Amino acid sequence: MALRVDGDSPQxxxxxxxxxxxxxxxxxxxTSPIGSTLGLARWxxxxxxxxxxxxxxxxxxxGELIRAATGADIPLDALFSWLAGQDKSVPGWRADLSQVDAGRINAWxxxxxxxxxxxxxxxTP
Structure with missing residues (x-):
């Protein structure tokens, strides 16, 4: 998973x-690439x-947890839908699910x- 947030102090x-x-x-x-736990979020x-x-x-x-941790409002309900290959519409977001069968999603x-x-x-299962 990779997230880029633009703005005054890009992340x-x-x-x-x-x-x-x-x-x-x-x-x-x-987790980090070497297996160290970076964080655990539960909701x-x-x-x-x-x-x-x-x-x-x-x-x-x-939503508040995600915003505080990332600086962006990532639509959690849409993310679960996108991972299942369902194109859920979210105002302000656009998702590319063309490679979901290969285990890839991009969203902006x-x-x-x-x-x-x-x-x-x-x-993929």
């Missing part, structure tokens, strides 16, 4: 990931928690600013 992030669950209740574990309708190994942060929603957010690009490579 680039890439990590291996393990995504489980649904957009309502799930878990995302991010449910009651709360969202981000543990980076040294500190735990609590949020009311998964053009509005609202800052612009963002999400690239996901995943194992």
């Amino acid at each position: 680039n992030f890439s990590a291996l990931f393990d995504l489980r669950g649904t957009a309502d209740t799930g878990e995302l574990r991010l 449910s309708p009651a709360e969202a928690v981000l543990d980076n190994g040294s500190r735990t942060y609590r949020f009311d929603t998964a 957010r053009d509005s609202p600013l800052p612009r963002a690009e999400l690239r996901v490579i995943f194992d």
